[in-house]
Amino acid sequence: xxxxxxxxxxxxxxxxxxxxxxxxxxxxxxxxxxxxxxxxxxxxxxxxxxxxxxxxxxxxxxxxxxxxxxxxxxxxxxxxxxxxxxxxxxxxxxxxxxxxxxxxxxxxxxxxxxxxxxxxxxxxxxxxxxxxxxxxxxxxxxxxxxxxxxxxxxxxxxxxxxxxxxxxxxxxxxxxxxxxxxxxxxxxxxxxxxxxxxxxxxxxxxxxxxxxxxxxxxxxxx
Numbered sequence: 001x002x003x004x005x006x007x008x009x010x011x012x013x014x015x016x017x018x019x020x021x022x023x024x025x026x027x028x029x030x031x032x033x034x035x036x037x038x039x040x041x042x043x044x045x046x047x048x049x050x051x052x053x054x055x056x057x058x059x060x061x062x063x064x065x066x067x068x069x070x071x072x073x074x075x076x077x078x079x080x081x082x083x084x085x086x087x088x089x090x091x092x093x094x095x096x097x098x099x100x101x102x103x104x105x106x107x108x109x110x111x112x113x114x115x116x117x118x119x120x121x122x123x124x125x126x127x128x129x130x131x132x133x134x135x136x137x138x139x140x141x142x143x144x145x146x147x148x149x150x151x152x153x154x155x156x157x158x159x160x161x162x163x164x165x166x167x168x169x170x171x172x173x174x175x176x177x178x179x180x181x182x183x184x185x186x187x188x189x190x191x192x193x194x195x196x197x198x199x200x201x202x203x204x205x206x207x208x209x210x211x212x213x214x215x216x217x218x219x220x221x222x
Contacts (some may be wrong), residue, residue, distance in 0.1 A: 048112040056103050067096050070113055073118050080181055081124030081208045083166055091127060092105070114195075121196045128174035171218060176211035183208055 048069075054062035068094065078091040099119050106115050156164075165185060169177045182193045183204075190208075194201045 022051060045111050049108055052103065052106060052108070052112060053212060055100070066112070070116055071096075073113060074116060077117060077120045078124060080166075081127055081141075083163065091123060094123045098123060116163065118196050118198075121178070124197075125174060125178050125197075128177060168218075169215075172211060172214055175207060176214055179204060179207045180215065181209045 017088055018207065048066065051062040052067050053057075055066065074095050075088070075092050077090055082088045082091055095116070100120070106112070112179070129168050169180055169185075172180070178197065179193065182188045182196060183190075188196065190201050193199070193204045198205070
């Protein structure tokens with residue numbers, strides 16, 4: 001998967017700036033994607049399969065090796081779901097606990113890291129839904145957006161841009177937030193997004209359109 005640019009169809013000045021911020025994040029993600037890709041090599045995957053089989057037979061050291069190998073990649077993914085460090089650590093742990101408990105369901109038809117990423121998305125999505133049920137979402141007002149527009153784009157760091165995108169998308173329902181994050185922040189295509197979410201490709205396309213419309217309605221005067 002190669003990421004170069006983002007086009008969500010923004011047409012207003014505010015939306016252009018938001019798209020620019022997303023592009024800033026994407027440019028920083030290229031290395032992250034390449035970091036994950038290195039685990040998709042046949043040699044690395046054969047080692048994973050060996051440790052998976054050992055883990056299924058109760059070898060804790062084998063599963064520890066899997067955690068150590070893939071923890072950084074999973075941590076990068078879970079940072080999308082929570083930017084609170086304590087919560088982030090808990091989510092990463094939840095991914096590996098769920099993976100361990102589900103180990104017998106891994107059919108070895110795709111690289112282990114792909115299967116692990118799918119679990120990570122499921123854990124993160126579940127966390128977002130829990131946030132909504134518990135009314136724990138942070139507010140993001142039009143005044144905050146106006147303050148962002150007043151700052152020259154070149155003075156906004158990649159870290160600040162990521163924080164803005166995170167807070168903005170948090171205002172959307174979890175399903176919309178998930179599809180926009182996967183498609184336009186992480187840069188997955190329709191097929192990859194369908195795999196990670198368990199949705200059909202048609203559902204991904206429809207959900208993307210709906211989510212983009214909802215995002216635009218958040219700024220009617222932009």
